[in-house]
Amino acid sequence: MKSKKILIFGFTKSAIEISTQLMAKGYDFTLIDNDASLIPTAEKLGFNLKILDYTDDVLLKEGIGENVNFIFTLFDDDAKNVFLILSVKALDPTLHVIAITHTKDTIHKLEIAGASTILDPYQISGKKIYKLITQPEVMNVIDATVFGYHDLNMEQITITKNSLLNQCMINDIYPNDAYNLLIVGIHDKELKKEFIFITEGFNHKLDTGDVLVVIGQTEEILRYKKDFNL
């Protein structure tokens, strides 16, 4: 089991999908809902559902416990998600909360409430369908590769202090014909911007803590990491 404490609030279809994916990757997580009638369904699907009245701050604090890495709020009701984020953030403002939204209006409310990231299934579906109509080949390739039907993976590589890439300029290390890898972009620790695509054209100096996002076969990524002491 991977050592990250993950709590998933709301036993919904999105929660089932995320739980399935986490389970397959060996993550430990706790599924929580306040509706006891969902227990048989959860058990049928092989999940252990914990019942907790999240509207009670004392119970919520107990339920969350210490050292939580991620909290998912995946209720079908946007109001519940907003309320839960506010409750969680009131207990510990540093917590990472990933929320789902069902209406366009709620996105901004979830941001104000303090959600670290917002999953918008409608937006994603809509854009994927649009891409399928306008650029079917692109969507087929992304689905078949990045979304994992084949052994191509998208991975992040953190530049360590002793890495050979430390203090190198990105244009000097990429492209590199010796490795069948694509560097999609970089997360510069000094810059606040979350992710910069390589196509932005900036020649970044790689420092300790910077993160490269690469696409390639797992063995190739491992070889790259090994060769550059990452």
Next chain:
Amino acid sequence: MDFFISLLVRFAYFIDSSKRYRRTKEFCRTFLEHPTSKLKFYFDLFMVVLVILSVLFLLYEVKTPELHPFMDFFINASLVIFVIEYLLRLWIYSDNHKIFLERYEYALDNRVTFSLFQTIRSIISKKLEYIFSPLAIIDLLAILPSYRPLRFLRIFLLFRIFKLFRYARSMKTFTTIISEKKFELFTLAIFAGFVIFTGSSAIYIFETNVNPKINTLFDAVYWSIVTMGTVGYGDIVPVTTEGMVISMLLIIFGVAILAFLTSIIVSSFQTKLVELKESRTLADIERLKNYILVCGYGRVGEVVAKMLHDDGYAVVIVDTDAGKIKLANQRGMIGILGDASKSKLLGQLGVGKRASKVICVTNSDEMNVFITLTARSLSKDVDIIARVVKSHHKKKYLLAGANFALSADETIGLMGLQYVDQPISYAALNEMLTENTGVVFESLKIHEKSYYVNQPLSVLKLQEKRLLLFGIVRQGIQPTDFLTYTIDDKIFYFNPPSDFLICQEDMLIIMGKKHHINILKKQSDKRPLK
């Protein structure tokens, strides 16, 4: 007799198999009757002008019998056109050879004697059905005023005006309303008739010997109707107290009846106007070619429709919610209020003919699967993309005939995992999917005359152009010296090396800003290197 029948049968089969005959008749049908045909629109416009001018000339002739030769010619020419139109309508109303062959084949199949007399009777009765239809009678009577030797036929000039009903859609709507509200109007007419009869009888009884203006029952009926209509000409007025009471009662009843009549027609008009608008929208859709049909205008439908509409694609939206359709119309898109799972509606919308793609994005799996199945039953070639609400239903969509079934929850699952596992990769993936930062994935097809055909990848100078080549999709056999994946029936070359030769029909999957990709596309469209 048998020889004669055999000749007729041969002739009927000859007509049945004649492409020219079929084409001509089909053309005449489109020309005269197809509600959304452009030809019909122009023909109707021409006929309206012809009817109005001919009526004006005939009215002018009432006081000026000696017409200008041009007017004379015009009236005769319009008569010829009306006669031709009448005969054409009679011709296209039914197919005589089909009736003949149907009866002949029935007789053969059931081994009964073929009756020529019965067949001719069926053919004639079918034609008589048309001749005695209201619009055909108007058409026939509209021809008569042009027959000069019988001057009294001029009264039929009115029918020529009625002929306008055939050409103007709004007039047709009015007649439809009248016919649809037959029962209500009939009930009201009976009541009005009863009031008129009672009022006329009463005034006749009380005033016939007192009032010099009321001498006959006709005078009484005339007075009753004028009073009920609150017109009050004043040519006949009651002189007795009883008469005055009757007129007061008649006025009250008259106002009530008129109010009823108005409300019946207005309410019916309102309903009909919606239908009229819809039929106009359907006519607009009929003119579209290769459009995308979006079934469901919820959040997913909104996103897809907006992006496609902004990109210049022709989009038609179908939803059962009038509010959503109104919203789509306000946003400049064509919206149709209706149930997309109905074969009739999808057929009307031309699925597989004019609608090349169908997107099923309602918020119910049952409905999306049903729409998918309906669309597939109408066309084998139409592309169907469906939104899967609950991911375990995905297989059903593919069984129903969807080309693609997308489950948002599946993607959410993968993204949730990615966020936990590799948050920076998640950010990259999210940007790639949502394209919010302007970095997009696009495909570039290498056409026959592309500048890049038979050139190594290095010629593309992708780094200079700030682009990233994700890979190349190519039709062919899987090679061994490259990292490739089979996607459908094609080979995907992941991150090919710089000396990789580009071939005709290759599909380059590129990532970058839209304008940078456009530069590459422009260069590709240049002449090939010599």
